[in-house]
Amino acid sequence: MKILVTGGNGQLGLALHRQGGGRRLVGLPREVLDITNSAEVAEVFAREQPAVVINCAAWTDVDACQSDPEKAMEVNGSAVSILAHEASNVGARLVQISTDYVFDGTKKEPYAETDLPNPLSVYGKSKLLGESLAGPDALIVRTSWLMGPDAPNMLQTILGLLNGHDDLTFVDDQTGCPTFVDDLAAGLLRLVEARSTGIFHLTNADPASWFAFAQEVAQAGGYDPKRVHAIATSAFSPPRPAPRPVNSVLANQSFVDAGFSPLRSHRLALTETMAL
Numbered sequence: 001m002k003i004l005v006t007g008g009n010g011q012l013g014l015a016l017h018r019q020g021g022g023r024r025l026v027g028l029p030r031e032v033l034d035i036t037n038s039a040e041v042a043e044v045f046a047r048e049q050p051a052v053v054i055n056c057a058a059w060t061d062v063d064a065c066q067s068d069p070e071k072a073m074e075v076n077g078s079a080v081s082i083l084a085h086e087a088s089n090v091g092a093r094l095v096q097i098s099t100d101y102v103f104d105g106t107k108k109e110p111y112a113e114t115d116l117p118n119p120l121s122v123y124g125k126s127k128l129l130g131e132s133l134a135g136p137d138a139l140i141v142r143t144s145w146l147m148g149p150d151a152p153n154m155l156q157t158i159l160g161l162l163n164g165h166d167d168l169t170f171v172d173d174q175t176g177c178p179t180f181v182d183d184l185a186a187g188l189l190r191l192v193e194a195r196s197t198g199i200f201h202l203t204n205a206d207p208a209s210w211f212a213f214a215q216e217v218a219q220a221g222g223y224d225p226k227r228v229h230a231i232a233t234s235a236f237s238p239p240r241p242a243p244r245p246v247n248s249v250l251a252n253q254s255f256v257d258a259g260f261s262p263l264r265s266h267r268l269a270l271t272e273t274m275a276l
């Protein structure tokens, strides 16, 4: 079973490569396959004849998306219909990676797969468009707060700041599930092998605010957690361009219902990543 991975040089693309084991995984960096270029997609799919395409390509800069909705909708949205069309032409299954930012954060409890999306940001809207264009037989995996050994991501940003001399401030009024890309990649491959379709939420366990997470990173790295201070999102000056949901915790019920063990606590994955 040949698996093509678009956005192959992104952090999840690289993690899939690491977790691939003996599988026939082909990672395609943007230079080799631009998912917005339909001729290129058709040519590569015809040549490679994949059984599965995992779309990890995306424009993930949430604030930059806010100031260029057209580009966001093209890369995160309409390009998915190109992938769906060309995947169907070669008989391949499409796996679309999506985000917790499709939700508005007003729910007090973790979000279920059946909850109604209502994105606050251009990024969230563009990813929701991508979900809707992936086709009825696609597997859609929503995840959150991705991080791992390959910068840029929030873990690497926090470590960079802790390596400096200044104190750090992080918001304590946004809660989500920090998710380590290697754990996500392993879970994703289980879903692919089970030929799952429809929407699945997949994150590491144990939600945290960014403030609490930054303190955990400090603790795990041997820094003084008291250097990390809490701030309210409303105290950001100037405010960040894209609004974020205050609660974007995803319940992973469908994954468990499908017979899989939930992903471990992000804290265990953090400790392991810090030891690399």
Ligand SMILES: NC(=O)c1ccc[n+]([C@@H]2O[C@H](COP(=O)([O-])OP(=O)(O)OC[C@H]3O[C@@H](n4cnc5c(N)ncnc54)[C@H](OP(=O)(O)O)[C@@H]3O)[C@@H](O)[C@H]2O)c1
Residues within 6 Å of the ligand: 006, 007, 008, 009, 010, 011, 012, 013, 029, 030, 033, 034, 035, 036, 055, 056, 057, 058, 059, 060, 075, 097, 098, 099, 100, 127, 143, 144, 145, 146, 147
């Ligand atoms: N990062 C998060 O916190 C987060 C949270 C929830 C969901 N997700 C979703 O998870 C998936 C993987 O995210 P990630 O963190 O691995 O992202 P990432 O590290 O930013 O990787 C995305 C990759 O897509 C590539 N790309 C951008 N535009 C492309 C195009 N037109 N054609 C082909 N490739 C293109 C990028 O290349 P360049 O570097 O050259 O631009 C980059 O290598 C995405 O669907 C994302 O929306 C991410």
